[in-house]
Amino acid sequence: MLTFEESRKLPWREELRKSMKAKERTDLPRVHMNEQDAEVRSHNNIEVNLGLRAEQAMVEAKRCLDCPTPTCTNGCPVSIDIPGFIKNIERGEFLQAAIKLKETSALPAVCGRVCPQEKQCEEKCFYTLKLKKDAVAIGHLERFAADYERESGQISIPICAPSNGRKVAVVGSGPAGLSFAGDMAKLGYKVMVFEALHEIGGVLKYGIPEFRLPNTIVDVEIENLKQMGVEYILDCVVGKTMTFEDLTEEGYEGVFVASGAGLPNFMNIPGENLINVLSSNEYLTRVNLMDAANPESDTPVPFGKNIAIIGGGNTAMDSVRTAKRLGADRAMIVYRRSEEEMPARLEEVKHAKEEGIEFMTLHNPIEYIGDERGFLRQMRLQKMTLGEPDASGRRKPVEIPGAIELVDVDIVVVSIGVSPNPLVPSSVSGLDVSRWGTIVVNEGMQSSIPTIFAGGDIVRGGATVILAMGDGRKAAASMNEYLTK
Secondary structure, eight states, rough: OOOOOHHHHHOOHHHHHHOHHHHHTTTTTOOEEEEOOOHTTTOOOSEEEEOOHHHHHHHHHHTTTOOOOOOHHHTTTTTOOHHHHHHHTTTTTTHHHHHHTTOOSOHHHHHHHHHHHGGGGGGGSSSIIIIOEEEOOHHHHHHHHHHHHHHHHHOOOOOOOOOSSSSEEEESSSSHHHHHHHHHHHOOOEEEEEESSSSSHHHHHTSOOTTTHHHHHHHHHHHHHTTTEEEOOOSBTTTTTTTHHHHTTTTTTEEEEEEOOEEOOOOOOOTTTTTTTEEEEHHHHHHHHHOOTTTTSOOOOOOSSEEEEEEEEEHHHHHHHHHTTTSSSSEEESSSOOOGGGGGGHHHHHHHHHTTTTEESSSEEEEEOOTTSSSSEEEEEEEEEEEEOOOSSSSEEEEEEOOOOOOOOOOEEEEEEOOOOOOHTTTTOOOOOOOOOOEEEEEEEETTTTEEEEHHHHHHOOOOHHHHHHHHHHHHHHHHHHOOO
16 A cells, blocks of 8 residues: 555646546446455454555546436435545545545444445445446445555544533444444534443444454544544443433433344244353354453353354354354354345355355254253254245245254354343333334434434344444434424
């Protein structure tokens, strides 16, 4: 990657850029992300994707047609000015690209790594909608701009309005909470974030492995928010350590609940209580946040040679690739539908396959079998076929009568979704909660209690980082309107 000073000297002529015909742009192939070798990376925790070089980013930025009506922006939950930041990259103005991103995104380096752009902004790109070609690599370019700014040492801090003397609280420091905090700080509020764990970042820290999202990247984004005036209190469980009444008494005029969905779902099949049947939440949290991969840790994670992860989402891919890095000889994904129905990002599936992960699709566990000491030893799998589409639009898995397979396994990690932790919703009298345990909100993310707003997984029940951030931004605008009317 070019240094900041080198990039300023690039022989770039604006006249040449403007003279490029649309066909010259659309004939350019989409850039490929630079990656670690699969065999090497499957034995380390270094980030798999290595980022774009400056020349790669500039060429990819040329592909953007600067559409009069940028449909890509419509596909972004936080409304980033996508053509605006990409055109800055095309001109070699990389720091300006980062500044443009920060106008609406509190976590650009994070989003450039983990957001499902292929289902959001890139899906709305003119190339995809009209030309049926590969979309502009918006996510790769977002990551490039954010990384370039960080590595240049010239990090810009968004301008915040003068203090308005009012205080608001945030429960949870995941993507929804951090996005809300950033927008409220810009509006002049004193923002305090209350986090139950001992580190800031929520799911960004405990749920996503280092090889996909390094903690150092998250820490820089958090530090940027600190520079904007956002403050944090750790090891504080709102609803237990302190109540919502306590927050009101301390002068907080509004509360944004972004406590996530940390309650793991299980299948309720025989043998789930055997030793070494874990949830993905526990498995990843212990490895990512508690040094559990170290056998000398106070809370070591169990090690095994044959490890199965049940599920087909991004968390399942994170879990199985973590198991591979912890020494599993056979690391398996067990999923009841076909690969085409998997909700995981295509990139995550690709990386898993390259790293030697085995995919047992159209299989569903029906029983776990243990030894006389209560340790897991085998799983009984029901083979499936696909029937008619269900309410989600995916074809429903149907059992094949009598088709049962017995597989040796040391550890099973269940990754079939999560539910909201009931602690926060149950601790507030009069708060409307759905039958799924999620907080009920209106279009402005306001709950049945006017001073309490909520967003992210505590409302959605499980969603992406960028959707949670979109909720945070929407809630900030709505709370500010409520408090200032």
